[in-house]
Amino acid sequence: MNAQLDISQNKALLWLMAIACGLCAGANYYSQPLIHSIQLYFNMPESQVALTVTFAQVSYALGLLFIVPMGDIVNKIKFIPWLMFCAAIGLLMCAFAVNLPMLWVGTIITGLFSVAAQVLIPLATMAVKPEKTGEVVGFLMSGLLVGLLLSTSLAGLLSNLFNWKLIYFVSAVLMLILAYLLKKRLPHVPVFKMSYGKIFYSMGVLLKEERRLVYRAIIGGFAFAAMSILFSTIAVLLTSEPFKLPDVLVGVATIIGVFGALATAKIGKIADRGHTSILTWIGVALMIVSWALLYFGGKYLTSYILGYGLISFGLAVVHTSNQNIIFRLRPDAKSRINSIYMTAYFTGGACGSALGVYAWHHGGWTMTCLVGVCLVMGSALFSLLDRLYLNRAQTI
Missing domain, CATH: 1.20.1250.20 (MFS general substrate transporter like domains)
Known part of the structure; x- marks a missing residue:
């Protein structure tokens, strides 16, 4: 079966990949509008709570540098869902955090493994015809950027309506569902030794x-x-x-x-x-x-x-x-x-x-x-x- 034709013509798969990119990208920005709510919940100084944002950024950068390159040498069909599963674990830790250090650990785990989106995009470029590269990358980037831009708005809205932890729980559940669906649908691409x-x-x-x-x-x-x-x-x-x-x-x-x-x-x-x-x-x-x-x-x-x-x-x-x-x-x-x-x-x-x-x-x-x-x-x-x-x- 031609993997190139599969992914360039399979709109359902492209939508799943775009949503996954958005969910992974947005997962690192939830804490930004929630600092005040988190501070009240744990009764901790704002300066300490604000470190949550820093931990999210630093851990994501480390994931980009040390995890994403592995996408060239491992089976991406297993690797991408595994990364999303680990990110979901981090989100669940944030959702059920009983103290600030537990929230920090969950944030770090989420940041490290939400780089799944940055493995998905190269995979897509390997599974399309060269003349379709920009179109497919652009479509996935639409999902990633929309997820990034909407993440803070949704986090703030759910916090105001319900509880600041809800966005983490909902995202974790969606992450697990998408990981399961992608594992069954991702195309086979070459693995380099x-x-x-x-x-x-x-x-x-x-x-x-x-x-x-x-x-x-x-x-x-x-x-x-x-x-x-x-x-x-x-x-x-x-x-x-x-x-x-x-x-x-x-x-x-x-x-x-x-x-x-x-x-x-x-x-x-x-x-x-x-x-x-x-x-x-x-x-x-x-x-x-x-x-x-x-x-x-x-x-x-x-x-x-x-x-x-x-x-x-x-x-x-x-x-x-x-x-x-x-x-x-x-x-x-x-x-x-x-x-x-x-x-x-x-x-x-x-x-x-x-x-x-x-x-x-x-x-x-x-x-x-x-x-x-x-x-x-x-x-x-x-x-x-x-x-x-x-x-x-x-x-x-």
């Missing part, structure tokens, strides 16, 4: 030999950093003057970002036609324009919402173009390539969040917007270097 230790040596070789991978990883890191500034400043901006929005409405204000995420499948189709370079520049330009809207969004809510939607769309364009390029570099190393790229991507996100807090405290919203523009210009610089490198390689 290599020791675990040699994986990391080969990743070093990839960084040395694949200049476009390095450039595209840095482009993605800068772009996600520019977006992540908003993650760390949105609550302080929209809950203060002149807006004074309640927590639930802060989450609702960012829903517009979902429309940008949903566009990634269409973007992927355009990328499949070889337009990745122009798409990258369009995405960068959209992100620069978005920061102009966001600047005025310091006074006008409508401008902020439009800017948030535009930067989400611009990021989706850049990210989808990047993945369309990197997954075509080495067919035998897609999980390792994805590990390198996504580690840079989320490292950029963590740095962007930290820079957002720093800029806010040292220069308010104006400084925050200026830093955001500078980060987008970082993406533009490395996009230019990538273009020059490609032109030089084509003339040799």
Whole structure:
């Protein structure tokens, strides 16, 4: 049976994979809007409770670096459901946590193993025809980004309506169901023989030999950093003057970002036609324009919402173009390539969040917007270097 035809034509399987990507990505962001509720529940200092967010980010980064590369050397049909099962265990620990350390352990386990999404995406690229790569990756990224964007809103909503632990329990159950369904439906793809230790040596070789991978990883890191500034400043901006929005409405204000995420499948189709370079520049330009809207969004809510939607769309364009390029570099190393790229991507996100807090405290919203523009210009610089490198390689 042709695995390529199976996954490119099997819409039910693609939907399952997209939902799984969204659920895995969102699992690391539930704690962000729940800090106050968790603090009240355990009666612990806010500074300690806030470490939950840090543990989620650090453990996910470690999973990207040390677990995702294994996708090239293990049976993915067993590996992906196993990762999701372990992530569900972590979520259940969070749901039934009786103290803060137990919540931390559950958060760390969830972060480490929710990288299943980053093994699913390379698998998909191995099970489709090359001309369908961008379309399929874009579709799965739609699921991942929607899950990421909706996670905080849903966590806050369920917390306000019921209990902060409910989102963890519901997610764990859904994770187990999806793991079971995927185990029966995932396509067979080649497994490459290599020791675990040699994986990391080969990743070093990839960084040395694949200049476009390095450039595209840095482009993605800068772009996600520019977006992540908003993650760390949105609550302080929209809950203060002149807006004074309640927590639930802060989450609702960012829903517009979902429309940008949903566009990634269409973007992927355009990328499949070889337009990745122009798409990258369009995405960068959209992100620069978005920061102009966001600047005025310091006074006008409508401008902020439009800017948030535009930067989400611009990021989706850049990210989808990047993945369309990197997954075509080495067919035998897609999980390792994805590990390198996504580690840079989320490292950029963590740095962007930290820079957002720093800029806010040292220069308010104006400084925050200026830093955001500078980060987008970082993406533009490395996009230019990538273009020059490609032109030089084509003339040799």
